[in-house]
Amino acid sequence: MRKLTFGMNLSLDGYVAAPGDDLGWSVPSDELFQWWSDRVGATDLALYGRRLWETMSSHWPTADQQPGATPAQKEYARRWRDMPKVVFSSKTFKVDWNTRLVTGDAVTEITRLKAEDGAPMDMCGATLAAAAARAGLIDEYVLVTAPVLLGGGKPFFTALDNWVNLTLVETRTFPGGVLLTRYETRR
Template identity: 70%
Template sequence: MRKLIYGMNLTLDGYVAAAGDDIGWGGPPSPELFQYWLDHERASGLTLYGRKLWETMSSYWPTGDQRPGATPAEIEFARNWRDTPKVVFSSTLDGVGWNARLVGGDAIAEITRLKAGGGGPMTVGGATLAGAAMRAGLIDEYVIATHPVLVGGGTPFFSALDGWVRLDLLETRTLPGGVVVTRYGTRR
């Protein structure tokens, strides 16, 4: 069975976006944080996106390696992003490109089917999609890059759950700028 990993940058008070879908609170990532996420993405065999995160990522990364001043890590991230198979879950999009396929139906059924298949780990991005997978008990690992900023509200990383989920700490790493990366595995 494939592992499903949910990871994102978030504020110290637990939000992936401030009010109004503002993701500017983190500023540009340090080279170390960017490299961490690049390594995380390289390890993924399939990326699952909700509509909002898909629109953000697909508006930049298809040509991110061609932008003036792109760093070697950004060039590699763009190439990896294009090459990694993706599934986009949306009932409002008409189509997707860049090595992605669109699923407009039951996201949980499709994620469950994908987990049961073979292949490397899958990553899920987008708080709404990940929240549904979280409530369904499908997340195996959480990767949290906590930034030292409080925004007071917005889109939370964790969704409301019906019960407790016990986790085991797998990794803690402190990066420049006071960012702390933690990885937790779900106890089964």
């Protein structure tokens, strides 16, 4: 059975995007960027919600060809393109870069994918993660908390039907006071 992890950058007050889907507050240090890149390199399959997919696919497929792209950005772009991805959306649209689209029930498909053999899967997108969390499908939460208060926006966590008990398995500090905390779900 595959492990499913939900991880994103978030503000100290718990938002993954400021109002208007502004992500300008979450620019990672080189060290944190490398950590995210290594994570992508170790992920067998990434599950995306439509909005985050649109953001990522508008930049990363050609980021390595942009003037001034750093070696780390080039590596991330290659890893991102190569990693198999599934996008969940109620709308039909074209996907590229080693990606397939699922327009049916996300929880049913995520349950099926988890039951397969394989390396870990990453959940990308707070709305998709909310459905997976309510269904009890997330095995690990990775919070990369920036020392900024946004006061509103898209929350990392949404309302749940039941408590989710967690065990802290890692903490790490990155430049700029960014704190990574990793928790496993206790079942």
